[in-house]
Amino acid sequence: DAGVIQSPRHEVTEMGQEVTLRCKPISGHDYLFWYRQTMMRGLELLIYFNNNVPIDDSGMPEDRFSAKMPNASFSTLKIQPSEPRDSAVYFCASTPGQGAIGELFFGEGSRLTVL
């Protein structure tokens, strides 16, 4: 079975550029999460969706960050404009929901470096 698929795996960009990270959740999963991982702050939940609807975006750092889920099989996390402090590994995860409480299936992550 295909797991959660993220792209790109690595992105190097310059400060001020727009960055778009993509995620395809596991088919049939109702919940999708975006996490950010850094050495300083560990794993932080940025936003999560249920049935394509954003439920909680309180972890989104600021207005430069936005996330969408136009359909059940695709989500994007966009940073515009990017800054060096956005450098991190961004993970997407999905879960079926109440029937599998807490069992998140993670993608391999997108490592972002902003110069």
Next chain:
Amino acid sequence: AQSVTQPDIHITVSEGASLELRCNYSYGATPYLFWYVQSPGQGLQLLLKYFSGDTLVQGIKGFEAEFKRSQSSFNLRKPSVHWSDAAEYFCAVGALKAAGNKLTFGGGTRVLVKP
């Protein structure tokens, strides 16, 4: 608000020796607790979970964890470590509401395995 503390940032253990990773949580109600493992360059994978019932739970890869309410702890153990267990381990607590499936992660413990 819930929180998770993993007191040990790094642990080095010899192959074949036992391993115990500490996790302390803070949560106002009965917690849902999880351990995840992250191999280098990979996303997180669920090792085991505790919801209720037997306080000693078994997971994949020979791991187990014990929930101790009186100590607010959920320590992870393995009797005999293999070189492939070198990874980072994350404890997490769930905030499970009807509309959500959020997890709060600890800072992680990196395990190094000596030959």
